[in-house]
Amino acid sequence: MPTLSEIVAFCDTRTRQAEVKDFPGAHNGLQIENNGEVTKIGAAVDAGQIPFEQALAAGVDFLICHHGLYWTAPIPLTGSAYKKVKTALDGNLAVYGAHLPLDCHPEIGNNALLAKALGLSKIGGFANYEGNDIATIAAGPEGGRHELASKLKALFPDTYHAIEYGSEQPQRIAILTGSGQSAVEQLRANHIDTLITGELRQHHFNMAQELGLNLYPCGHYATEVFGVQALAQEIADKFGLEWIFIKSPCFL
Numbered sequence: 001m002p003t004l005s006e007i008v009a010f011c012d013t014r015t016r017q018a019e020v021k022d023f024p025g026a027h028n029g030l031q032i033e034n035n036g037e038v039t040k041i042g043a044a045v046d047a048g049q050i051p052f053e054q055a056l057a058a059g060v061d062f063l064i065c066h067h068g069l070y071w072t073a074p075i076p077l078t079g080s081a082y083k084k085v086k087t088a089l090d091g092n093l094a095v096y097g098a099h100l101p102l103d104c105h106p107e108i109g110n111n112a113l114l115a116k117a118l119g120l121s122k123i124g125g126f127a128n129y130e131g132n133d134i135a136t137i138a139a140g141p142e143g144g145r146h147e148l149a150s151k152l153k154a155l156f157p158d159t160y161h162a163i164e165y166g167s168e169q170p171q172r173i174a175i176l177t178g179s180g181q182s183a184v185e186q187l188r189a190n191h192i193d194t195l196i197t198g199e200l201r202q203h204h205f206n207m208a209q210e211l212g213l214n215l216y217p218c219g220h221y222a223t224e225v226f227g228v229q230a231l232a233q234e235i236a237d238k239f240g241l242e243w244i245f246i247k248s249p250c251f252l
Helices: 004-014 049-057 079-090 110-117 144-155 203-211 226-239
Strands: 029-032 040-046 062-067 094-097 122-129 132-139 172-179 194-199 214-217 242-245
Touching (some): 004 029, 004 062, 004 094, 004 226, 029 079, 040 226, 062 226, 110 172, 203 214
Parallel strands (some): 040 062, 040 242, 062 094, 194 214
8 A cells, every 4th residue: 555655755746846836825745644544546626625525435535636725824723724624634634735736737737638628739838937837828729719619618518608809710729727817918929819717807808809819718616627637547547546536616
């Protein structure tokens, strides 16, 4: 049976933890230890109370979360924060966070896997943060905007939205899963008129009209289910373990 330290070392290396700097306050890597043994892997988008309870009910003792526990300066372990951490500790649940490392990874990252799911080929990157491109640029499909929209509707039936004021034949499509707010103003400078992302703000509707952009916000949660599942599958394959995806969908 693999040890916790072996699993963590694999995850740290595979997600390039030492190379990818995250936003201030975000902490990647092991966030809660267990007794040192791992028998079943779980993958979840969010490190929340409900995913913790679902993971424990499924027999998981190592949970990979895209949105981990820590985003700000230390907070008191009181109220809901105490309850969540106590749930993990009482249940012997180790929690591992991988945010930007699982967004921009060229093989098991959310952007790369979303491009693959849509049948799009990567041709570059942009939205550089601390030396790493956190967004992907893909070549447009032969069927143009209609084909792209059809595939997005099929992939995200509950969260698909379209703001279409750009080209009907986009050549360069940006993919930034989760929040794409920081990318919109950079699109035209990178000769891009189409963005696939998770969520935007109301004023981006006006920007799409004024700048001639196609914007597809398809849900923050929905666009970030790919990376944690890919990492969990790789761990399972390497160490001979079972894994499960812990679903707690958010339709925003």
